Amino acid sequence: MSEFRKDPLSDHWVIIAPNRAERPEQFEIGSSKRTPGRCPFCRGHEEDTPEQTAAYDASGKMIEQGAWQIRVIPNKYPAVENVRQSRPARNDFFETRHGVGIHEVIIECPDHVTAFSQLNDQQAALVFRAYRDRMAHWRGDPRLAYAQIFKNSGASAGASLEHAHSQLIATPVVPTQLETELHRSAEYFQLHRRCVFCEMVDRELKEESRLITQTEDFVAFCPFASQFPYEMWVLPRQHSSHFEFAEDGKLAGLAAVVRDLVGRVEYLLNEPGFNYLIHTSPFGSTHLRHYHWHVEIFPRVSRTAGFEWGAGDYINIVTPEQAAAMLRSAQMP
Ligand SMILES: [Zn+2]
Ligand SMILES: [Zn+2]
Ligand SMILES: [Zn+2]
Incomplete structure:
Protein backbone atom coordinates (compact mmCIF):
# COMPACT_ATOMS: atom_id res chain seq x y z
CA MET A 1 0.00 0.00 0.00
CA SER A 2 1.39 3.38 -0.92
CA GLU A 3 0.95 6.76 0.67
CA PHE A 4 1.61 10.42 -0.15
CA ARG A 5 3.41 12.26 2.62
CA LYS A 6 3.99 15.97 2.62
CA ASP A 7 7.29 17.21 3.90
CA PRO A 8 6.44 19.92 6.43
CA LEU A 9 9.47 22.01 5.47
CA SER A 10 9.73 21.83 1.68
CA ASP A 11 6.07 21.23 0.79
CA HIS A 12 7.28 18.34 -1.41
CA TRP A 13 5.11 15.29 -1.74
CA VAL A 14 6.86 11.96 -1.26
CA ILE A 15 5.22 8.73 -2.41
CA ILE A 16 6.07 5.98 0.03
CA ALA A 17 5.66 2.82 -2.08
CA PRO A 18 7.28 -0.21 -0.47
CA ASN A 19 5.86 -2.71 -2.99
CA ARG A 20 8.03 -1.16 -5.72
CA ALA A 21 10.96 -2.83 -3.98
CA GLU A 22 9.76 -6.20 -5.25
CA ARG A 23 10.08 -5.43 -8.95
CA PRO A 24 12.53 -7.55 -10.92
CA GLU A 25 15.79 -6.05 -12.09
CA GLN A 26 16.61 -7.01 -15.64
CA PHE A 27 19.92 -5.20 -15.64
CA GLU A 28 22.93 -6.36 -13.68
CA ILE A 29 23.56 -4.10 -10.71
CA GLY A 30 25.96 -1.32 -11.60
CA SER A 31 26.12 -2.10 -15.30
CA SER A 32 23.98 -1.62 -18.37
CA LYS A 33 24.36 -5.27 -19.35
CA ARG A 34 21.13 -7.16 -19.42
CA THR A 35 20.78 -10.48 -17.72
CA PRO A 36 19.24 -13.00 -20.13
CA GLY A 37 15.62 -13.96 -19.66
CA ARG A 38 12.17 -13.80 -21.15
CA CYS A 39 10.98 -10.27 -21.96
CA PRO A 40 7.44 -9.69 -20.65
CA PHE A 41 6.87 -6.78 -23.07
CA CYS A 42 7.42 -8.72 -26.32
CA ARG A 43 4.41 -9.73 -28.42
CA GLY A 44 3.41 -13.30 -27.57
CA HIS A 45 4.31 -12.86 -23.87
CA GLU A 46 1.16 -10.93 -22.95
CA GLU A 47 0.31 -13.38 -20.19
CA ASP A 48 3.45 -12.29 -18.31
CA THR A 49 1.94 -8.86 -17.63
CA PRO A 50 -1.32 -7.58 -16.12
CA GLU A 51 -4.25 -7.35 -18.54
CA GLN A 52 -4.00 -4.44 -20.97
CA THR A 53 -5.99 -1.25 -20.40
CA ALA A 54 -5.62 -0.15 -24.04
CA ALA A 55 -3.98 -1.28 -27.27
CA TYR A 56 -3.52 0.33 -30.66
CA ASP A 57 -2.93 -1.14 -34.09
CA ALA A 58 -0.50 0.17 -36.69
CA SER A 59 -2.97 2.83 -37.83
CA GLY A 60 -3.37 4.10 -34.28
CA LYS A 61 -6.87 2.69 -33.92
CA MET A 62 -7.78 1.37 -30.50
CA ILE A 63 -8.25 -2.40 -30.63
CA GLU A 64 -9.54 -5.03 -28.20
CA GLN A 65 -7.50 -7.87 -29.64
CA GLY A 66 -5.28 -8.77 -32.58
CA ALA A 67 -1.90 -7.47 -33.66
CA TRP A 68 -1.05 -4.56 -31.41
CA GLN A 69 1.55 -1.95 -32.14
CA ILE A 70 1.30 -0.16 -28.79
CA ARG A 71 0.09 -1.85 -25.64
CA VAL A 72 -0.81 -0.11 -22.38
CA ILE A 73 -0.84 -2.11 -19.15
CA PRO A 74 -1.10 -1.32 -15.45
CA ASN A 75 2.35 -1.31 -13.86
CA LYS A 76 2.78 -4.61 -12.04
CA TYR A 77 4.57 -2.81 -9.20
CA PRO A 78 2.71 0.49 -9.07
CA ALA A 79 3.89 3.53 -7.15
CA VAL A 80 0.26 4.56 -6.68
CA GLU A 81 -2.89 2.43 -6.58
CA ASN A 82 -6.07 2.52 -8.62
CA VAL A 83 -8.45 2.41 -5.66
CA ARG A 84 -11.20 4.65 -4.31
CA GLN A 85 -10.22 8.09 -3.19
CA SER A 86 -10.09 8.50 0.55
CA ARG A 87 -10.06 11.70 2.51
CA PRO A 88 -6.75 13.42 3.08
CA ALA A 89 -5.59 12.73 6.60
CA ARG A 90 -3.85 15.22 8.76
CA ASN A 91 -3.02 15.05 12.37
CA ASP A 92 -1.93 18.22 14.08
CA PHE A 93 1.40 18.02 12.28
CA PHE A 94 1.84 15.36 9.58
CA GLU A 95 -0.15 15.45 6.34
CA THR A 96 -0.79 12.25 4.42
CA ARG A 97 -3.01 11.02 1.60
CA HIS A 98 -3.76 7.53 0.53
CA GLY A 99 -1.56 6.69 -2.48
CA VAL A 100 -4.46 6.76 -4.94
CA GLY A 101 -3.52 7.09 -8.58
CA ILE A 102 -2.77 5.40 -11.88
CA HIS A 103 0.53 3.88 -12.88
CA GLU A 104 0.62 2.58 -16.44
CA VAL A 105 3.30 1.24 -18.75
CA ILE A 106 3.14 2.10 -22.45
CA ILE A 107 4.88 -0.61 -24.45
CA GLU A 108 6.12 1.15 -27.57
CA CYS A 109 6.47 -1.72 -30.03
CA PRO A 110 5.74 -5.45 -30.28
CA ASP A 111 9.26 -6.53 -31.26
CA HIS A 112 12.20 -6.43 -28.88
CA VAL A 113 13.51 -2.98 -29.74
CA THR A 114 15.43 -1.35 -26.92
CA ALA A 115 16.01 2.20 -28.19
CA PHE A 116 13.37 4.80 -28.92
CA SER A 117 15.67 6.11 -31.66
CA GLN A 118 15.35 2.77 -33.46
CA LEU A 119 11.59 3.07 -33.88
CA ASN A 120 10.55 4.38 -37.29
CA ASP A 121 8.72 7.69 -37.68
CA GLN A 122 5.32 6.05 -37.77
CA GLN A 123 5.97 3.99 -34.61
CA ALA A 124 7.35 7.00 -32.77
CA ALA A 125 4.26 9.01 -33.76
CA LEU A 126 2.00 6.26 -32.39
CA VAL A 127 3.84 6.42 -29.07
CA PHE A 128 3.11 10.12 -28.69
CA ARG A 129 -0.50 9.61 -29.75
CA ALA A 130 -0.82 6.95 -27.07
CA TYR A 131 0.55 9.42 -24.49
CA ARG A 132 -2.10 11.93 -25.51
CA ASP A 133 -4.91 9.37 -25.52
CA ARG A 134 -4.06 8.02 -22.08
CA MET A 135 -3.82 11.51 -20.69
CA ALA A 136 -7.16 12.47 -22.26
CA HIS A 137 -8.64 9.29 -20.81
CA TRP A 138 -7.53 9.93 -17.23
CA ARG A 139 -8.40 13.58 -17.40
CA GLY A 140 -12.03 12.62 -16.87
CA ASP A 141 -11.31 10.85 -13.58
CA PRO A 142 -12.34 13.09 -10.68
CA ARG A 143 -9.79 11.49 -8.35
CA LEU A 144 -6.88 12.79 -10.40
CA ALA A 145 -5.27 16.21 -10.68
CA TYR A 146 -2.34 15.56 -12.99
CA ALA A 147 -0.67 12.92 -15.17
CA GLN A 148 3.07 12.74 -15.65
CA ILE A 149 4.26 10.98 -18.79
CA PHE A 150 7.89 9.96 -18.64
CA LYS A 151 10.44 7.64 -20.10
CA ASN A 152 13.39 6.00 -18.38
CA SER A 153 15.76 4.58 -20.95
CA GLY A 154 18.74 2.52 -19.83
CA ALA A 155 19.70 1.20 -16.40
CA SER A 156 21.39 4.48 -15.45
CA ALA A 157 18.10 6.29 -16.05
CA GLY A 158 16.14 3.98 -13.77
CA ALA A 159 14.73 1.49 -16.27
CA SER A 160 14.39 -2.06 -14.99
CA LEU A 161 13.37 -3.55 -18.36
CA GLU A 162 15.08 -2.74 -21.65
CA HIS A 163 12.20 -3.23 -24.12
CA ALA A 164 11.21 0.29 -25.28
CA HIS A 165 8.51 1.61 -22.96
CA SER A 166 7.26 4.74 -21.23
CA GLN A 167 5.13 5.31 -18.16
CA LEU A 168 2.27 7.40 -16.92
CA ILE A 169 1.72 8.23 -13.26
CA ALA A 170 -1.47 10.13 -12.53
CA THR A 171 -1.92 11.53 -9.04
CA PRO A 172 -4.53 13.37 -6.96
CA VAL A 173 -1.94 16.06 -6.23
CA VAL A 174 -0.14 18.34 -8.70
CA PRO A 175 3.58 17.46 -8.51
CA THR A 176 5.88 19.98 -6.86
ZN1 LIG B 1 10.94 -7.42 -25.43
ZN1 LIG C 1 3.08 30.09 -24.53
ZN1 LIG D 1 8.99 21.90 -17.33
Whole structure:
Protein backbone atom coordinates (compact mmCIF):
# COMPACT_ATOMS: atom_id res chain seq x y z
CA MET A 1 0.00 0.00 0.00
CA SER A 2 1.39 3.38 -0.92
CA GLU A 3 0.95 6.76 0.67
CA PHE A 4 1.61 10.42 -0.15
CA ARG A 5 3.41 12.26 2.62
CA LYS A 6 3.99 15.97 2.62
CA ASP A 7 7.29 17.21 3.90
CA PRO A 8 6.44 19.92 6.43
CA LEU A 9 9.47 22.01 5.47
CA SER A 10 9.73 21.83 1.68
CA ASP A 11 6.07 21.23 0.79
CA HIS A 12 7.28 18.34 -1.41
CA TRP A 13 5.11 15.29 -1.74
CA VAL A 14 6.86 11.96 -1.26
CA ILE A 15 5.22 8.73 -2.41
CA ILE A 16 6.07 5.98 0.03
CA ALA A 17 5.66 2.82 -2.08
CA PRO A 18 7.28 -0.21 -0.47
CA ASN A 19 5.86 -2.71 -2.99
CA ARG A 20 8.03 -1.16 -5.72
CA ALA A 21 10.96 -2.83 -3.98
CA GLU A 22 9.76 -6.20 -5.25
CA ARG A 23 10.08 -5.43 -8.95
CA PRO A 24 12.53 -7.55 -10.92
CA GLU A 25 15.79 -6.05 -12.09
CA GLN A 26 16.61 -7.01 -15.64
CA PHE A 27 19.92 -5.20 -15.64
CA GLU A 28 22.93 -6.36 -13.68
CA ILE A 29 23.56 -4.10 -10.71
CA GLY A 30 25.96 -1.32 -11.60
CA SER A 31 26.12 -2.10 -15.30
CA SER A 32 23.98 -1.62 -18.37
CA LYS A 33 24.36 -5.27 -19.35
CA ARG A 34 21.13 -7.16 -19.42
CA THR A 35 20.78 -10.48 -17.72
CA PRO A 36 19.24 -13.00 -20.13
CA GLY A 37 15.62 -13.96 -19.66
CA ARG A 38 12.17 -13.80 -21.15
CA CYS A 39 10.98 -10.27 -21.96
CA PRO A 40 7.44 -9.69 -20.65
CA PHE A 41 6.87 -6.78 -23.07
CA CYS A 42 7.42 -8.72 -26.32
CA ARG A 43 4.41 -9.73 -28.42
CA GLY A 44 3.41 -13.30 -27.57
CA HIS A 45 4.31 -12.86 -23.87
CA GLU A 46 1.16 -10.93 -22.95
CA GLU A 47 0.31 -13.38 -20.19
CA ASP A 48 3.45 -12.29 -18.31
CA THR A 49 1.94 -8.86 -17.63
CA PRO A 50 -1.32 -7.58 -16.12
CA GLU A 51 -4.25 -7.35 -18.54
CA GLN A 52 -4.00 -4.44 -20.97
CA THR A 53 -5.99 -1.25 -20.40
CA ALA A 54 -5.62 -0.15 -24.04
CA ALA A 55 -3.98 -1.28 -27.27
CA TYR A 56 -3.52 0.33 -30.66
CA ASP A 57 -2.93 -1.14 -34.09
CA ALA A 58 -0.50 0.17 -36.69
CA SER A 59 -2.97 2.83 -37.83
CA GLY A 60 -3.37 4.10 -34.28
CA LYS A 61 -6.87 2.69 -33.92
CA MET A 62 -7.78 1.37 -30.50
CA ILE A 63 -8.25 -2.40 -30.63
CA GLU A 64 -9.54 -5.03 -28.20
CA GLN A 65 -7.50 -7.87 -29.64
CA GLY A 66 -5.28 -8.77 -32.58
CA ALA A 67 -1.90 -7.47 -33.66
CA TRP A 68 -1.05 -4.56 -31.41
CA GLN A 69 1.55 -1.95 -32.14
CA ILE A 70 1.30 -0.16 -28.79
CA ARG A 71 0.09 -1.85 -25.64
CA VAL A 72 -0.81 -0.11 -22.38
CA ILE A 73 -0.84 -2.11 -19.15
CA PRO A 74 -1.10 -1.32 -15.45
CA ASN A 75 2.35 -1.31 -13.86
CA LYS A 76 2.78 -4.61 -12.04
CA TYR A 77 4.57 -2.81 -9.20
CA PRO A 78 2.71 0.49 -9.07
CA ALA A 79 3.89 3.53 -7.15
CA VAL A 80 0.26 4.56 -6.68
CA GLU A 81 -2.89 2.43 -6.58
CA ASN A 82 -6.07 2.52 -8.62
CA VAL A 83 -8.45 2.41 -5.66
CA ARG A 84 -11.20 4.65 -4.31
CA GLN A 85 -10.22 8.09 -3.19
CA SER A 86 -10.09 8.50 0.55
CA ARG A 87 -10.06 11.70 2.51
CA PRO A 88 -6.75 13.42 3.08
CA ALA A 89 -5.59 12.73 6.60
CA ARG A 90 -3.85 15.22 8.76
CA ASN A 91 -3.02 15.05 12.37
CA ASP A 92 -1.93 18.22 14.08
CA PHE A 93 1.40 18.02 12.28
CA PHE A 94 1.84 15.36 9.58
CA GLU A 95 -0.15 15.45 6.34
CA THR A 96 -0.79 12.25 4.42
CA ARG A 97 -3.01 11.02 1.60
CA HIS A 98 -3.76 7.53 0.53
CA GLY A 99 -1.56 6.69 -2.48
CA VAL A 100 -4.46 6.76 -4.94
CA GLY A 101 -3.52 7.09 -8.58
CA ILE A 102 -2.77 5.40 -11.88
CA HIS A 103 0.53 3.88 -12.88
CA GLU A 104 0.62 2.58 -16.44
CA VAL A 105 3.30 1.24 -18.75
CA ILE A 106 3.14 2.10 -22.45
CA ILE A 107 4.88 -0.61 -24.45
CA GLU A 108 6.12 1.15 -27.57
CA CYS A 109 6.47 -1.72 -30.03
CA PRO A 110 5.74 -5.45 -30.28
CA ASP A 111 9.26 -6.53 -31.26
CA HIS A 112 12.20 -6.43 -28.88
CA VAL A 113 13.51 -2.98 -29.74
CA THR A 114 15.43 -1.35 -26.92
CA ALA A 115 16.01 2.20 -28.19
CA PHE A 116 13.37 4.80 -28.92
CA SER A 117 15.67 6.11 -31.66
CA GLN A 118 15.35 2.77 -33.46
CA LEU A 119 11.59 3.07 -33.88
CA ASN A 120 10.55 4.38 -37.29
CA ASP A 121 8.72 7.69 -37.68
CA GLN A 122 5.32 6.05 -37.77
CA GLN A 123 5.97 3.99 -34.61
CA ALA A 124 7.35 7.00 -32.77
CA ALA A 125 4.26 9.01 -33.76
CA LEU A 126 2.00 6.26 -32.39
CA VAL A 127 3.84 6.42 -29.07
CA PHE A 128 3.11 10.12 -28.69
CA ARG A 129 -0.50 9.61 -29.75
CA ALA A 130 -0.82 6.95 -27.07
CA TYR A 131 0.55 9.42 -24.49
CA ARG A 132 -2.10 11.93 -25.51
CA ASP A 133 -4.91 9.37 -25.52
CA ARG A 134 -4.06 8.02 -22.08
CA MET A 135 -3.82 11.51 -20.69
CA ALA A 136 -7.16 12.47 -22.26
CA HIS A 137 -8.64 9.29 -20.81
CA TRP A 138 -7.53 9.93 -17.23
CA ARG A 139 -8.40 13.58 -17.40
CA GLY A 140 -12.03 12.62 -16.87
CA ASP A 141 -11.31 10.85 -13.58
CA PRO A 142 -12.34 13.09 -10.68
CA ARG A 143 -9.79 11.49 -8.35
CA LEU A 144 -6.88 12.79 -10.40
CA ALA A 145 -5.27 16.21 -10.68
CA TYR A 146 -2.34 15.56 -12.99
CA ALA A 147 -0.67 12.92 -15.17
CA GLN A 148 3.07 12.74 -15.65
CA ILE A 149 4.26 10.98 -18.79
CA PHE A 150 7.89 9.96 -18.64
CA LYS A 151 10.44 7.64 -20.10
CA ASN A 152 13.39 6.00 -18.38
CA SER A 153 15.76 4.58 -20.95
CA GLY A 154 18.74 2.52 -19.83
CA ALA A 155 19.70 1.20 -16.40
CA SER A 156 21.39 4.48 -15.45
CA ALA A 157 18.10 6.29 -16.05
CA GLY A 158 16.14 3.98 -13.77
CA ALA A 159 14.73 1.49 -16.27
CA SER A 160 14.39 -2.06 -14.99
CA LEU A 161 13.37 -3.55 -18.36
CA GLU A 162 15.08 -2.74 -21.65
CA HIS A 163 12.20 -3.23 -24.12
CA ALA A 164 11.21 0.29 -25.28
CA HIS A 165 8.51 1.61 -22.96
CA SER A 166 7.26 4.74 -21.23
CA GLN A 167 5.13 5.31 -18.16
CA LEU A 168 2.27 7.40 -16.92
CA ILE A 169 1.72 8.23 -13.26
CA ALA A 170 -1.47 10.13 -12.53
CA THR A 171 -1.92 11.53 -9.04
CA PRO A 172 -4.53 13.37 -6.96
CA VAL A 173 -1.94 16.06 -6.23
CA VAL A 174 -0.14 18.34 -8.70
CA PRO A 175 3.58 17.46 -8.51
CA THR A 176 5.88 19.98 -6.86
CA GLN A 177 7.90 20.75 -9.99
CA LEU A 178 4.74 21.51 -11.92
CA GLU A 179 3.39 23.69 -9.12
CA THR A 180 6.58 25.72 -9.27
CA GLU A 181 6.37 26.17 -13.06
CA LEU A 182 2.66 27.06 -12.85
CA HIS A 183 3.25 29.55 -10.08
CA ARG A 184 6.22 31.24 -11.76
CA SER A 185 4.56 31.41 -15.18
CA ALA A 186 1.41 32.91 -13.63
CA GLU A 187 3.53 35.57 -11.93
CA TYR A 188 5.31 36.32 -15.22
CA PHE A 189 1.97 36.62 -16.99
CA GLN A 190 0.66 38.99 -14.34
CA LEU A 191 3.64 41.23 -14.85
CA HIS A 192 4.16 41.07 -18.62
CA ARG A 193 0.78 39.86 -19.98
CA ARG A 194 2.68 37.23 -21.91
CA CYS A 195 3.41 33.50 -21.61
CA VAL A 196 6.96 33.07 -20.35
CA PHE A 197 7.42 29.98 -22.53
CA CYS A 198 6.38 31.88 -25.69
CA GLU A 199 8.91 34.53 -24.69
CA MET A 200 11.55 31.82 -24.24
CA VAL A 201 10.86 30.43 -27.73
CA ASP A 202 11.22 33.89 -29.27
CA ARG A 203 14.45 34.60 -27.42
CA GLU A 204 16.04 31.27 -28.27
CA LEU A 205 15.12 31.66 -31.94
CA LYS A 206 16.65 35.12 -31.91
CA GLU A 207 19.82 34.33 -29.97
CA GLU A 208 20.40 31.03 -31.84
CA SER A 209 23.33 29.97 -29.65
CA ARG A 210 21.30 27.39 -27.71
CA LEU A 211 19.11 26.24 -30.58
CA ILE A 212 19.48 22.61 -31.64
CA THR A 213 16.81 22.18 -34.27
CA GLN A 214 13.48 23.63 -35.38
CA THR A 215 10.54 22.59 -37.49
CA GLU A 216 7.38 24.31 -38.60
CA ASP A 217 5.70 23.47 -35.31
CA PHE A 218 8.49 22.91 -32.76
CA VAL A 219 11.65 24.45 -31.41
CA ALA A 220 14.34 22.45 -29.57
CA PHE A 221 17.10 24.06 -27.53
CA CYS A 222 19.33 23.66 -24.50
CA PRO A 223 17.66 25.85 -21.88
CA PHE A 224 19.50 28.97 -20.71
CA ALA A 225 19.90 27.61 -17.17
CA SER A 226 20.25 23.92 -18.02
CA GLN A 227 20.62 21.96 -14.79
CA PHE A 228 22.31 19.03 -16.51
CA PRO A 229 24.81 18.70 -19.36
CA TYR A 230 22.99 18.35 -22.72
CA GLU A 231 19.57 19.00 -21.18
CA MET A 232 17.13 19.68 -24.05
CA TRP A 233 13.65 21.17 -24.19
CA VAL A 234 11.14 20.93 -27.00
CA LEU A 235 8.31 23.48 -27.16
CA PRO A 236 5.47 23.97 -29.61
CA ARG A 237 5.97 27.30 -31.38
CA GLN A 238 2.32 28.15 -30.95
CA HIS A 239 1.01 28.74 -27.49
CA SER A 240 -0.67 25.59 -26.24
CA SER A 241 -1.37 24.78 -22.60
CA HIS A 242 -2.64 21.19 -22.70
CA PHE A 243 -0.72 18.33 -24.29
CA GLU A 244 -3.82 16.12 -24.30
CA PHE A 245 -5.50 18.43 -26.86
CA ALA A 246 -2.66 18.13 -29.41
CA GLU A 247 -3.62 16.89 -32.89
CA ASP A 248 -2.23 13.77 -34.58
CA GLY A 249 -0.19 15.73 -37.12
CA LYS A 250 1.49 17.83 -34.43
CA LEU A 251 2.29 14.72 -32.39
CA ALA A 252 3.92 13.05 -35.38
CA GLY A 253 6.10 16.13 -35.77
CA LEU A 254 6.95 16.13 -32.07
CA ALA A 255 7.83 12.43 -32.08
CA ALA A 256 10.18 12.99 -35.01
CA VAL A 257 11.93 15.85 -33.19
CA VAL A 258 12.32 13.88 -29.94
CA ARG A 259 13.60 10.85 -31.83
CA ASP A 260 16.08 13.03 -33.68
CA LEU A 261 17.33 14.60 -30.43
CA VAL A 262 17.70 11.27 -28.67
CA GLY A 263 19.57 9.94 -31.71
CA ARG A 264 21.98 12.89 -31.59
CA VAL A 265 22.66 12.30 -27.90
CA GLU A 266 23.25 8.59 -28.46
CA TYR A 267 25.65 9.33 -31.27
CA LEU A 268 27.47 12.14 -29.50
CA LEU A 269 27.75 10.64 -26.02
CA ASN A 270 28.02 6.93 -26.71
CA GLU A 271 24.45 5.91 -25.95
CA PRO A 272 23.96 7.13 -22.40
CA GLY A 273 20.75 6.41 -20.50
CA PHE A 274 18.26 9.24 -20.62
CA ASN A 275 14.93 10.40 -19.27
CA TYR A 276 12.33 12.51 -20.94
CA LEU A 277 9.09 13.84 -19.58
CA ILE A 278 6.13 15.91 -20.63
CA HIS A 279 5.12 18.91 -18.53
CA THR A 280 1.57 20.06 -19.19
CA SER A 281 -1.32 21.82 -17.43
CA PRO A 282 -3.26 20.12 -14.63
CA PHE A 283 -6.53 18.35 -15.44
CA GLY A 284 -8.75 20.89 -13.70
CA SER A 285 -8.20 23.49 -16.42
CA THR A 286 -9.02 23.71 -20.14
CA HIS A 287 -7.01 26.67 -21.37
CA LEU A 288 -4.28 28.57 -19.58
CA ARG A 289 -2.75 31.66 -21.09
CA HIS A 290 0.34 31.48 -18.90
CA TYR A 291 1.30 27.81 -19.15
CA HIS A 292 2.72 26.09 -22.25
CA TRP A 293 3.32 22.34 -22.43
CA HIS A 294 6.80 21.07 -23.29
CA VAL A 295 9.10 18.05 -23.35
CA GLU A 296 12.27 17.99 -21.24
CA ILE A 297 15.05 15.51 -22.07
CA PHE A 298 17.87 14.62 -19.69
CA PRO A 299 20.81 12.50 -20.87
CA ARG A 300 22.28 10.73 -17.82
CA VAL A 301 25.88 11.78 -18.16
CA SER A 302 26.43 13.37 -14.76
CA ARG A 303 25.70 12.40 -11.20
CA THR A 304 23.85 14.37 -8.62
CA ALA A 305 26.16 14.85 -5.66
CA GLY A 306 26.22 16.42 -2.22
CA PHE A 307 25.96 20.03 -3.29
CA GLU A 308 22.89 19.41 -5.42
CA TRP A 309 21.20 17.30 -2.74
CA GLY A 310 21.89 19.96 -0.17
CA ALA A 311 21.15 23.03 -2.25
CA GLY A 312 18.49 21.90 -4.70
CA ASP A 313 20.57 23.91 -7.21
CA TYR A 314 22.80 22.30 -9.77
CA ILE A 315 26.38 22.56 -10.95
CA ASN A 316 26.51 21.96 -14.71
CA ILE A 317 29.97 21.46 -16.20
CA VAL A 318 28.93 21.88 -19.86
CA THR A 319 27.66 25.28 -20.98
CA PRO A 320 24.28 25.06 -22.70
CA GLU A 321 25.78 26.98 -25.64
CA GLN A 322 28.59 24.42 -26.00
CA ALA A 323 26.10 21.54 -25.63
CA ALA A 324 23.81 23.02 -28.30
CA ALA A 325 26.72 23.54 -30.71
CA MET A 326 27.74 19.90 -30.34
CA LEU A 327 24.17 18.65 -30.65
CA ARG A 328 23.61 20.79 -33.76
CA SER A 329 26.60 19.27 -35.48
CA ALA A 330 25.98 15.68 -34.34
CA GLN A 331 25.46 13.66 -37.50
CA MET A 332 23.48 10.48 -37.32
CA PRO A 333 25.38 7.57 -38.86
ZN1 LIG B 1 10.94 -7.42 -25.43
ZN1 LIG C 1 3.08 30.09 -24.53
ZN1 LIG D 1 8.99 21.90 -17.33
